[in-house]
Amino acid sequence: MDMATQRIEEPASGAPTRRRRIVRNTLLGIVAAVFAVWLILFITRGRFLKSPFQSIVGKLTDRTVTVRGDFQLYFAPLNIKFLAEGLTISNPAWATRPNLFAAKRIDTRIAPLSLIFGKRRLYWLDLADGAVDLEWNVAHTANTWTFSEKKGGKPLDFPRIDRATVVGTTVRYIDPRMQLLANLGVDTIRSTGARIGDTVGLRGDGRIRETPFTVTAQLLSPNETVARGANKLVAQMHAAHNVIDVTGTLPSIADIENVPLQTRARGRNMAELLGIIGVAIPQTRTYRMRAQLVKSGEVYRFTHMVGIAGATDLAGRLTITNGKRIHLDSVLATRTLDIIDAAPFIGYNPDIVAAKGAVAAAAATGAAPQRLMPDAQFPVATMQFFDADLKWTVRQVRSKNLPISNIDMTLDLERGRLALSPLTFAMARGNVASDLVFDTRPRPSAVTYDIRLAPTPMGRLLAGYGLAESGTTGTIKGRIQLAGRGDTIHDSLSTSKGRIAFIMPQGALWTRNVQLAELDVGTFVQKLFEDKLKKPVQVNCGLIGFTVRSGVAAADPILIDTSKNVIAGRGGFSFKTEAVDLAFRADGKKFSLFSGQSPVGIGGYFSAPALQVISPQLLGRAGAGLGLALLATPPAAVLAFVDIGDAKSAACGPVLAGATASAQRTTKGEPRDDVGHGTTSKAEDGKREPKRKKFLGIF
Known part of the structure; x- marks a missing residue:
């Protein structure tokens, strides 16, 4: 019985031992295989992996990867040693240059675990004559540095680099939407013991739309860059007589998003x-x-x-x-x-x-x-x-x-x-x-x-x-409507065509220029000698209105009713030539012994208007007065300047409404006969007005 039991229990106790031997042998086999691979790679420097490297990386990135010179990929002893001479990585077919990246020589040591866990780290990098081409497509849906078919493009992601020697590196950047082309050169970078130095410089030129520019930049804390820390950037651009300075702290060397x-x-x-x-x-x-x-x-x-x-x-x-x-x-x-x-x-x-x-x-x-x-x-x-x-x-x-x-x-x-x-x-x-x-x-x-x-x-x-x-x-209030x-x-x-109208409700004006405009010369002279120029002029209502056709503004109407006079204006101005041809005439409501009763003219141009106070009509009256003085007695000469005071007061309703000349009335409701003549090319009813002297050579 004991013998039988012993024979039955022996296999059970020997099973774990056999499993341990299998595990041990398997592990030894794996280690031996890894060592054999390591040894083969170390002895051959992994040169035989050149073609597989080009093929595998090319398929992963959907790009053509080519190494024209020496190629090495092996563990030395634990870090991955990578060397490639004449390395190129192609651009997508839509790009304007064939290669995204090209380098005469790239030699680096890579931390193996960083490739597995995502935070890539290069212990050292030796890069000679590198050329990087960064470009967006015309639709701005893809760029050359994003290896993905998804819409859009990811920002550049640089690995951590502990020590580096970078010589002769250039960067080309194109953005068709901004119509931007930049050609940049990176100053030589030499670092030892994870320390690069005080600054890393960058300089270059380019065009944005049709404007050429130059740019210089410095990374003031490059050692923070290799440690993926705070990167103090100072840049200056000159373009079209402008100087633009940019300073800031970047989370990485090429990341300016939301910074x-x-x-x-x-x-x-x-x-x-x-x-x-x-x-x-x-x-x-x-x-x-x-x-x-x-x-x-x-x-x-x-x-x-x-x-x-x-x-x-x-x-x-x-x-x-x-x-x-x-x-x-x-x-x-x-x-x-x-x-x-x-x-x-x-x-x-x-x-x-x-x-x-x-x-x-x-x-x-x-x-x-x-x-x-x-x-x-x-x-x-x-x-x-x-x-x-x-x-x-x-x-x-x-x-x-x-x-x-x-x-x-x-x-x-x-x-x-x-x-x-x-x-x-x-x-x-x-x-x-x-x-x-x-x-x-x-x-x-x-x-x-x-x-x-x-x-x-x-x-x-x-x-x-x-x-x-x-x-x-x-x-005064008014409105200008032109098209x-x-x-x-x-x-x-x-x-343009349209209307211009400025309305003056009842009020007082206090200036000698208004007296000139009223042209009651007798009153003006009397006040001049009596030093009473600043007595206000009482305005009942006034309208300065113009109808504009083909760029010519014709008075329609100019009518100002004051306590003593009714001022009416004719003529207009031209937006085409900027010529001004206006005449103002004041008719007195009361008898005035000395009243010129002739128009004041405003001529010239917008830039140089001319006031014609002594008009030909006034000179004619002066001549008539001189003739009467010679033929009769001197007091008779005064008769040439007498105003009998028959001006008809204006109805202020149409004036304050900014109505056209045809709608103006006297206070008795009668149509006015002192406005609307020669101020527009046609009467309001469509019938042509009597032919008069043309205004500005048009009306």
């Missing part, structure tokens, strides 16, 4: 700066700006923006989205806008305005002599290239004659249609609201102007031109 970067820009004209990326803005004078930049994919956000352009301060934020169409979204605030810095908004060069005046600035755009309106072309092609949204507020405008403040502008540019709507500002305790549209999609551009002036005190409005603010209670076609301000107004 705050401090940027500074300075130059002679901010329009040249944004013109680099194909964005059109009005010209500026010398500028300095600083902001914080954060890039997130296609979006570049500039925040905490502060600077100055000319004599105008700017603050706010700007977001540039580099999508299929460039889009700008900006919010700006200005404390003080210098009026000269506003000149580019209508096409003037601000430097010329500051040095030589508006006429010289207009001439610089190609305008005819003595013209004020510029012939600067709208940037039609550029306006159709990008879109923009802008909200801009200005607290006050620095101007000698125009009391403007509290500007609030909303700008919307979409596919070539630019709308400034609304554009509001305060002027002399009044408010101006406007909607301006420049649509460059039709050819030529379709432009509309709608400008509305709320009731505004005339004393403050015209104080810079000699009107006494103290004692002037008169106000024209053209690719310049001048052309759009030269073809």
Whole structure:
């Protein structure tokens, strides 16, 4: 029984022993095999793996991998030794250059476990004459350095490098959407004991759109770079008379995604700066700006923006989205806008305005002599290239004659249609609201102007031109509605049609110029000698209205009713030639012994208007008076200047409504016969008015 039991138990006790022997032998076999592989690789330096390496890596990356010279891949003794001479890795077929990477020689030691656990580490790297080609495709859906068929591209991922010698390395970068080409050279890098030195430099040049640029950069903490720590970067770019400085701390040598970067820009004209990326803005004078930049994919956000352009301060934020169409979204605030810095908004060069005046600035755009309106072309092609949204507020405008403040502008540019709507500002305790549209999609551009002036005190409005603010209670309100076609301000107004009307409700004006306008010469002379020039003129109501056709504005009507006179005007002005041909005549309501009763003429051009107080009619009266004095007695000469005072007071209803000349009435309801003659090409009923002397050679 014991013998049988013993025979049965022997196999059970011997089984673990046999399993241990199998495991041991297996492990010994694996170790022997690994050692044999290691030994073979060490002896042969792994040169026989050249073809498998090219094939396997090529299939994994879907690229062609070629080693034209020596190749080594082995354990030495535990780290992976990799050497390749004449190594190239091809680009995708759509790229403009054949290779993503090429090097005369690459020699490195790799930590084996880093390949398994993902945090790749190179103990040392010796790279000679490396060339890297980084490129996006036209659709911006793939790049050359991402080995994936998925849409988009990953950022560059550099391994940790403990020691390195890098000589003759160049980098080429292309982004078709930004129309950017950069060719960069990396200064020689030599590190020992994981210490690179004080700086690593980079320099190069390129083109962004049609603008050439140069760039220099330094990595001020390269030893942090190899340790994948904080990398202090300083870079400077020169382009189109602009200098741009960028500083920041990068998490890795090529990772700028979502990293705050401090940027500074300075130059002679901010329009040249944004013109680099194909964005059109009005010209500026010398500028300095600083902001914080954060890039997130296609979006570049500039925040905490502060600077100055000319004599105008700017603050706010700007977001540039580099999508299929460039889009700008900006919010700006200005404390003080210098009026000269506003000149580019209508096409003037601000430097010329500051040095030589508006006429010289207009001439610089190609305008005819003595013209004020510029012939600067709208940037039609550029306006159709990008879109923009802008909200801009200005607290006050620095101007000698125009009391403007509290500007609030909303700008919307979409596919070539630019709308400034609304554009509001305060002027002399009044408010101006406007909607301006420049649509460059039709050819030529379709432009509309709608400008509305709320009731505004005339004393403050015209104080810079000699009107006494103290004692002037008169106000003025008005509206300009015009529509024209053209690719310049001048052309759009030269073809415009519409109406201009300014209304003066009841009030008092206090200035000697108004007395001249009334042309009651006897009263004016009496007050001159009696030193009573500052007695207010009482205005019952007034209308300065023009009907605009084909760029020519004809008085329709000019009618001002005062306590003593009725002032009527004829003529008009031309946006085409900027010529002015206006005549004002005052008829007295009461008897006046000394009254010239002849028109005051305003001629010349917008840039140089001429006041003709002593008109031919007045000289004729003086001649008649002289003849009477010779033929009769001296008192008879006075009769030539007598006004019998038969002017008919105006009904203020049609005047305050801004009605046309045909709708004007006397206080008795009768049609007026002193307005509407020769002021428009046709009467309101469609019948031609009696033929009179042509105004501006047109009417």
